[in-house]
Amino acid sequence: MSVSAVVPVKDGERYLEELLDALAREGVDETLVIDSGSRDRSREIARSTGATLLEIAPEEFAHGRIRNLGAERVSGELICFLTQDATPCPGWLAAYREALTLDERVGAAYGPHLPRPDTSPMIARELTEFFAGFTPDGGPVVQRRGDPSFLSNVNACYARACWEEIRFRDVAYSEDQAFGADMLDAGWTKVYHPGAAVLHAHDYGTVEFMRRYFDEYRGLRESTGHLEPFGVRSSIGHVRASVAADRRWMSDQGINRAQRARWTARAAVHHGGRRVFSALGSRADRMPAPARRKLSLERRGGAPGTSEAPPGSESPNGRATSSPDLGQATHLPQIPPSEHVNQLLERDDYEVVARIWREGPTPLLDPVPGMAKRERLRLALVIPPFTRGSGGHNTLFQIFSRLERRGHACSVWLADYQGSARDVWPAVLRHDINEFFARFDGPVYKGFDAWQGADVAIATGWQTVHATLGLDHCRARAYIVNDHEPEFYAASTEHVLAEDTYRHGMHCIAASPWLRDLLIERYGASADAFQLGVDGDTYRPLPVERRSDTVIYYARHATPRRAVPIGLMALAELHRRLPQVRIVLFGTDKPLHAAFPYEHLGVLSTAQLARLYSEATAGLCISLTNFSLMPKEMLACGLPCVELAGVSAESIFGEDGPLDLAPLDPHAIADALERLIVDRERSEHRSRDGIEFVATHTWDHATDEVEAGLRHALRSRESKAATI
Amino acid sequence: MGAAETSTEQQLKTEIERLHERVQELESELVDVQARANAAVADWQERAYWLDRLHIDLNALMRRPGANQLRLALKAVRAAYWQLKLIKRRLLRQQ
Numbered sequence: 001m002s003v004s005a006v007v008p009v010k011d012g013e014r015y016l017e018e019l020l021d022a023l024a025r026e027g028v029d030e031t032l033v034i035d036s037g038s039r040d041r042s043r044e045i046a047r048s049t050g051a052t053l054l055e056i057a058p059e060e061f062a063h064g065r066i067r068n069l070g071a072e073r074v075s076g077e078l079i080c081f082l083t084q085d086a087t088p089c090p091g092w093l094a095a096y097r098e099a100l101t102l103d104e105r106v107g108a109a110y111g112p113h114l115p116r117p118d119t120s121p122m123i124a125r126e127l128t129e130f131f132a133g134f135t136p137d138g139g140p141v142v143q144r145r146g147d148p149s150f151l152s153n154v155n156a157c158y159a160r161a162c163w164e165e166i167r168f169r170d171v172a173y174s175e176d177q178a179f180g181a182d183m184l185d186a187g188w189t190k191v192y193h194p195g196a197a198v199l200h201a202h203d204y205g206t207v208e209f210m211r212r213y214f215d216e217y218r219g220l221r222e223s224t225g226h227l228e229p230f231g232v233r234s235s236i237g238h239v240r241a242s243v244a245a246d247r248r249w250m251s252d253q254g255i256n257r258a259q260r261a262r263w264t265a266r267a268a269v270h271h272g273g274r275r276v277f278s279a280l281g282s283r284a285d286r287m288p289a290p291a292r293r294k295l296s297l298e299r300r301g302g303a304p305g306t307s308e309a310p311p312g313s314e315s316p317n318g319r320a321t322s323s324p325d326l327g328q329a330t331h332l333p334q335i336p337p338s339e340h341v342n343q344l345l346e347r348d349d350y351e352v353v354a355r356i357w358r359e360g361p362t363p364l365l366d367p368v369p370g371m372a373k374r375e376r377l378r379l380a381l382v383i384p385p386f387t388r389g390s391g392g393h394n395t396l397f398q399i400f401s402r403l404e405r406r407g408h409a410c411s412v413w414l415a416d417y418q419g420s421a422r423d424v425w426p427a428v429l430r431h432d433i434n435e436f437f438a439r440f441d442g443p444v445y446k447g448f449d450a451w452q453g454a455d456v457a458i459a460t461g462w463q464t465v466h467a468t469l470g471l472d473h474c475r476a477r478a479y480i481v482n483d484h485e486p487e488f489y490a491a492s493t494e495h496v497l498a499e500d501t502y503r504h505g506m507h508c509i510a511a512s513p514w515l516r517d518l519l520i521e522r523y524g525a526s527a528d529a530f531q532l533g534v535d536g537d538t539y540r541p542l543p544v545e546r547r548s549d550t551v552i553y554y555a556r557h558a559t560p561r562r563a564v565p566i567g568l569m570a571l572a573e574l575h576r577r578l579p580q581v582r583i584v585l586f587g588t589d590k591p592l593h594a595a596f597p598y599e600h601l602g603v604l605s606t607a608q609l610a611r612l613y614s615e616a617t618a619g620l621c622i623s624l625t626n627f628s629l630m631p632k633e634m635l636a637c638g639l640p641c642v643e644l645a646g647v648s649a650e651s652i653f654g655e656d657g658p659l660d661l662a663p664l665d666p667h668a669i670a671d672a673l674e675r676l677i678v679d680r681e682r683s684e685h686r687s688r689d690g691i692e693f694v695a696t697h698t699w700d701h702a703t704d705e706v707e708a709g710l711r712h713a714l715r716s717r718e719s720k721a722a723t724i
Numbered sequence: 725m726g727a728a729e730t731s732t733e734q735q736l737k738t739e740i741e742r743l744h745e746r747v748q749e750l751e752s753e754l755v756d757v758q759a760r761a762n763a764a765v766a767d768w769q770e771r772a773y774w775l776d777r778l779h780i781d782l783n784a785l786m787r788r789p790g791a792n793q794l795r796l797a798l799k800a801v802r803a804a805y806w807q808l809k810l811i812k813r814r815l816l817r818q819q
Contacts, residue, residue: 251788368747376755409759425776427769443765452758 001100003093003157004030004076007051008066010058012084013040019087020049026093032074036061042084064168064175067153077160081153081176086198088155089114095140095195096157103142107162107188108179111155111196122242122267125249127200134192141192144184151180151190155198162188174219206269210277211297217281218296226340230279235272242271349418353466353497361469361504364476367721371455371475372714378409379710380454380471384463385414385421388436389603391629392482395511395532395702396460397437399480402703404442412444413451415467421446456710461485462494465501478713479506480706481527483626484518488561499523507716509709514651515626526716528709531652532629533699538606539636541691542614546638548680549582551673552616554630556587561624563644563664564592570620570669572596577674586612613637617683618676620669627652631659632697635690640683642672658689 005028009016016033023031033046037058046053054073056066071079078100082088092111099109112131115124134148135141153176166183168175180190204212220226246267250260277295284292348354381400386393404410414421414429421429430444445451453473459465462485468477479501489495502508502523509528510516516529553571557564571583575596585592586601586609604612610633613619619634619641627648634641635658643649645661653659662672676683775782785791 254789368751369744370748371751374748374751374755376752376759378755378758409755409762411762423779425779427772427776430766430769431773431777441766442762443769452761 001077001097002029002075003078003080003096004028004032004074005080005082006032006034006067006070006074007082007084008034008036008061008063008070009038009042009046009084010036010061011038011040011042013038013042013045015085015087016042016045017049019082019084020045020051022088022092023082024049025090026088028080028093030074030076032070034066034070036066062170063153064170064178067168067175071158071160071163078157079160079163080157081155082198083154083200086113086154086200089197089199092196092198095193095197099140099191099193099196100157100159102140102191103189105187105189106142106159106191107166107183108151108156108158109191109193109196110151110157111193111198113152113154113200114197116199120266120270121250121253121255121263122246122270125246128249131192131194135194138194140194142189143192144189145187147184149177149180149184151176151183154200155196157196171219171222174216177220206266206273208297209270210273211295213274213277214281214284214295215297217278218284218292219281221282221284225335225338226282227338228278228282229339229341230275235275238275239268239271243267350466350493350497352417352470353500356466356469356504361477362472362474364474364717365453367475367714367717369718372711372718374455376407376409377455377710377714378453379403380411380413380457380474382413382415382457382459382464382468382471384461385416385424386432386436388432390436392461393433394437395482395629396480397433397440398533398535398699399530399703399706401438401440402699403707404440406703406707410440410442411452411454412440412442413448414444414446415448415464416446417463417467456713458710459501459506462498462501465504465506466497469504469506476710476713476717477506478710479508480709481508481510481515481519483511484515487625507709507713509706512627512648512651514648517651526712528705528712530702530705530709531697532627532632533702534629534632534636534694534697535606536636536695536698539610539613539633541638542611544611544615546617547582547615548617549580549677550584550616551581551618551620551677552584552586552612552639553620554587554622555585555592557592558588563622563624566664566666567620567622567669568592568594569666570673571598573666573670574673577670578677581677584612584616609633610637613639618642618673620673622664622669623647624664632694635659636694638687638691640676640686640690642669642676653693658686658693660686 005023007016007019020031020033031049031051032054033042033051034054034056035043035046036056043053043055052073054070056069060066067081070081078096080093080096095111096109100106113127115127119127134150156176162183166179166186166188169178169182171178183190217226217228220228243264247260247264250263255263280287280295284295287295379400381396383393383396400410400412412430412433414426416422424432424446426444426446429446430440433440433444448467448471451471451473454471455475457468457471457474457477459468459477459479461482465479468479471477481502485501486495486498489498502519502525506525507527508516508519508525509530510519511530511532513529516527519525519527551571551574553567554562555564555567556562572595574581575583583596583598584601585594585598586604589602591600601612613634614637616639619631619639621628621630621634621641622644624644624647627643631641631643631649640658640660642660642662645663649659649661653661655661660672660676662668676686769776786795
């Protein structure tokens with residue numbers, strides 16, 4: 001294929017000779033230099049190297065227009081556009097020739113801009129990182145509709161057929177970007193080829209840089225409607241991050257300390273000024289014309305839609321002005337200017353879910369006969385992020401810690417979809433697990449890069465299930481279900497995903513018989529149940545006098561399933577009936593607004609809770625979903641308490657167990673509390689029964705049940721294999 | 725004929741049992757290896773706690789220019805200090 005190069009020039013003598021020599025070396029068949037009024041040796045250089053010279057008046061220059069003119073004047077099947085300061089590196093043309101063959105519909109290709117030795121570190125880093133972002137593996141990349149539309153006439157090559165179909169828009173700036181978008185929309189593809197590199201200088205002074213940014217963002221606003229966002233705090237953050245990145249880059253490049261210090265100051269000015277001037281540029285239409293002209297490197301003061309490049313104005317790289325044709329559509333409703341938003345996430349939060357939906361779970365290993373009975377198993381617990389006081393995590397680690405002590409090879413893996421624990425490193429996670437929940441001697445991993453396989457991979461919350469389904473080298477998967485989590489959410493993505501977790505055939509080990517039955521009946525899951533244990537060393541009747549006038553209430557308002565408004569209404573009713581009763585609220589940082597006076601205790605430690613339970617008269621704890629540990633801990637301390645009837649408590653305590661059950665009705669709950677306060681005999685009876693009942697609910701027992709559930713998961717795999 | 729068949733079946737059964745036992749042995753070894761690997765990683769995490777808490781990646785830190793020179797300088801200072809201490813002790817002993 002024959003190749004032509006088109007180079008618009010104005011006062012470009014500094015690199016022009018080097019550029020034209022490089023084109024000759026690369027084997028370009030035809031070179032056209034379009035000069036728009038140079039006052040230096042540019043024309044002379046062009047003639048001396050044998051390039052065709054086309055001279056136009058400065059006022060005729062417009063980026064899109066002049067490139068269309070150039071393409072019309074040359075005959076090559078491939079048309080390369082370069083700016084006057086872009087020198088092709090060896091292999092440039094061969095790379096373009098290759099790029100144009102990578103896909104049937106390749107209409108254009110572009111290559112990286114490499115910094116020259118004297119390019120400032122800020123620009124050098126940005127260029128390097130920007131172009132590296134196009135090619136994760138360092139090879140050529142074909143870009144189609146939906147991919148970035150970036151295209152740069154600093155260094156680009158077009159197939160003539162594509163140019164003839166699309167042509168450059170007649171815009172002040174960004175004619176290449178517009179072409180990139182237009183061609184992808186028209187079904188053409190383009191190629192980024194890292195081998196088609198040019199050396200490209202950006203050696204303006206600081207003020208020139210700022211004014212250039214002003215012009216560029218003004219042009220972007222005019223051609224694409226882009227409005228650059230600006231905020232003081234975000235800008236300070238951006239500048240800090242950019243300067244830090246520059247310093248790291250300089251350090252990596254071996255730039256010495258004195259130079260680094262000098263460039264750090266320059267970098268701060270550069271990035272700060274850039275934020276300000278780019279924001280100003282994209283809002284230039286709101287500024288008076290004289291101010292616009294002062295800020296513009298090209299001295300453009302006119303409003304968008306006017307073409308008024310002053311003859312003889314300075315225009316580095318041959319850039320001057322033109323204006324888009326806005327048409328006569330002023331009677332149509334105007335779409336507000338769009339705001340460009342950069343890619344902020346490396347990947348979507350729920351990408352792992354989409355992968356499981358698309359590809360299905362990773363196949364399990366073939367079962368090994370007798371694996372369910374083997375004394376020691378390899379167990380991997382996959383957990384969501386946690387904080388101190390996470391109840392579900394406490395349950396998990398009370399059990400997992402005991403499984404570890406029984407000789408199983410245990411490891412913990414944190415699945416963090418949304419990066420909420422991104423600043424917490426693995427050793428800290430491990431330490432926190434030991435400090436917050438229970439002793440764990442095994443390793444803790446963040447993510448699954450070091451995944452080693454397991455006999456049973458154990459998901460532990462809806463956020464961990466899809467990640468667990470994607471793990472390979474597992475004999476079985478199981479799912480410890482602490483609660484019916486879809487009920488934690490209103491109609492939402494989270495609700496749908498939480499429901500989805502029960503439908504992938506993982507064997508569930510539910511934290512109550514009620515929850516087990518729900519999983520079987522509603523989702524058709526296979527499930528076992530375990531009973532939450534109580535730490536008998538902490539929760540026991542302490543040697544303190546039990547009061548006869550105190551009702552305590554776990555008023556965790558931040559957890560909707562605790563139905564705190566109903567609990568507060570019940571206590572208000574109780575207060576109306578028995579105003580002398582002392583009401584104490586705990587479990588929430590800030591005092592709640594209530595229609596009765598009460599004492600606020602805030603969030604308490606386990607030892608403090610045991611003391612409170614040992615001296616109160618009656619407790620109230622409500623859960624609209626699965627039964628929680630707290631009523632059991634109250635009972636263990638000899639405190640009679642009231643829970644909701646008709647949800648999950650009956651599955652543990654029976655209809656007439658040691659727990660007082662009341663429907664979700666403030667009056668009925670107040671009745672139950674009143675009975676416990678007024679009827680001393682009933683209260684003492686409940687207290688004795690409660691202690692006796694809970695005595696069998698230990699964490700060792702819970703661990704037995706969970707271990708049986710894990711072995712059940714393995715056994716199911718064996719029996720399925722045997723059936724097949 | 726019948727006796728030969730019974731003998732073959734018996735051999736097959738014995739072989740299957742032997743293979744089962746071998747699989748159990750290998751599985752048990754796998755758990756042992758996993759347990760040892762877990763312990764090694766956990767031990768490393770125990771020791772790296774403060775580095776992780778302070779977000780310090782020592783490898784990255786030591787790759788920075790001047791870091792190794794600083795380490796060598798500190799090593800030299802320490803060696804000189806111990807040398808001086810040794811000389812002082814010898815001198816005191818001679819007195």
